[in-house]
Amino acid sequence: MSRVRIAVLAALALIGSVASPIAAQTATPVSEDAVHDIALQLRCVVCQNLSVADSPSEMASQMRAIIRERLAAGESPTEVQRYFVDRYGEWILLSPPRRGFNLLVWLLPLAAVVVGLATAGALVWRWTRRRRGVRPPPVTVDAAMSERIRRELESGS
Amino acid sequence: MKRLWRWLIPLAAVPVLVLLAYGFRLSPRDIPSPLVGRPAPGFALATLEGAPLELATHRGKVVVLNFWASWCYPACYEEAPVLERNWRGYRERGVVVVGVDVQDKREAALKFVGDFGLTFPVAQDLKGTVSVDYGVYGVPETFFLDRQGRIRVKHVGAVTDDVFRTTVDRLLAEAASP
Numbered sequence: 001m002s003r004v005r006i007a008v009l010a011a012l013a014l015i016g017s018v019a020s021p022i023a024a025q026t027a028t029p030v031s032e033d034a035v036h037d038i039a040l041q042l043r044c045v046v047c048q049n050l051s052v053a054d055s056p057s058e059m060a061s062q063m064r065a066i067i068r069e070r071l072a073a074g075e076s077p078t079e080v081q082r083y084f085v086d087r088y089g090e091w092i093l094l095s096p097p098r099r100g101f102n103l104l105v106w107l108l109p110l111a112a113v114v115v116g117l118a119t120a121g122a123l124v125w126r127w128t129r130r131r132r133g134v135r136p137p138p139v140t141v142d143a144a145m146s147e148r149i150r151r152e153l154e155s156g157s
Numbered sequence: 158m159k160r161l162w163r164w165l166i167p168l169a170a171v172p173v174l175v176l177l178a179y180g181f182r183l184s185p186r187d188i189p190s191p192l193v194g195r196p197a198p199g200f201a202l203a204t205l206e207g208a209p210l211e212l213a214t215h216r217g218k219v220v221v222l223n224f225w226a227s228w229c230y231p232a233c234y235e236e237a238p239v240l241e242r243n244w245r246g247y248r249e250r251g252v253v254v255v256g257v258d259v260q261d262k263r264e265a266a267l268k269f270v271g272d273f274g275l276t277f278p279v280a281q282d283l284k285g286t287v288s289v290d291y292g293v294y295g296v297p298e299t300f301f302l303d304r305q306g307r308i309r310v311k312h313v314g315a316v317t318d319d320v321f322r323t324t325v326d327r328l329l330a331e332a333a334s335p
Contacts, residue, residue, distance in 0.1 A: 045294045045295070046294065058260045058285075059260065059288075062260075062284060062285030062286075062288075063285070063289060065284065065285075066284075066285070066286060066289055084289070086191065087192060087289060087290065087291070087292035088292045089189065089190070089191045089292075
């Protein structure tokens with residue numbers, strides 16, 4: 001079972017590293033990295049499954065300009081994100097915030113991994129136990145019985 | 158015990174199927190706007206002819222704010238005559254139609270306005286700030302503002318006579334009896 005625990009921990013670590021919000025703390029002198037970090041978390045509204053950072057569309061480039069302007073005006077990255085969420089709803093965020101009903105999205109895959117590993121473990125345990133149990137039981141045949149069998153085999157053929 | 162297991166595995170698929178059935182019925186284009194009921198963001202743009210166009214000057218009127226583009230075919234082409242017709246019909250009753258042209262070339266926008274003979278004010282949102290302020294996803298999108306300057310209805314897709322009249326009539330009636 002310790003292997004299961006390691007797998008779960010590894011899965012946790014992986015999910016954690018992917019999901020952790022990118023720390024962007026730089027302020028007023030706007031670096032392109034700061035703009036990129038915010039753009040990376042916003043959904044490009046005219047695309048399918050592309051972030052504002054990755055989309056070549058005009059809309060996305062205008063949105064990057066707005067991020068840059070708001071950062072230059074002294075807003076924090078959280079405030080800039082808030083601005084977009086206020087207008088587009090949480091839909092604009094590529095990863096839903098981890099609270100309330102949204103937690104389901106984060107916890108269900110984990111639960112599925114745990115249940116899946118547990119099921120696989122239980123099945124493997126059952127199959128191996130059965131194979132061990134299938135060993136032929138010792139047969140005790142007394143002399144009279146074996147004599148009879150021998151006789152019947154000979155007469156039958 | 159064994160019988161229970163035989164049923165449990167296919168049954169586990171049921172919640173997943175229900176979730177998928179629900180999810181695939183939703184249109185990814187149908188996104189509720191958090192702006193409905195909130196004060197409309199103000200803006201100051203210039204019309205295609207260069208005159209100033211400020212939302213604040215239309216406070217007290219029912220405003221039909223239409224986001225469009227000349228490349229938005231066919232929806233914007235379908236609704237342009239509807240908007241012009243109703244603008245003419247309602248302008249004396251305290252209704253104003255304002256067009257915001259997004260991600261467009263000025264010449265193309267002017268040609269569109271000329272082709273349809275649009276007479277309501279049209280401005281270009283060159284930097285996209287007004288579009289983002291209104292949470293616009295695509296064109297056409299139309300916002301109906303009441304006399305207090307609040308966004309009351311967001312309509313995605315081409316506006317029809319029916320949508321225009323029912324919505325505007327409702328907002329006018331409401332404003333008349335405070």
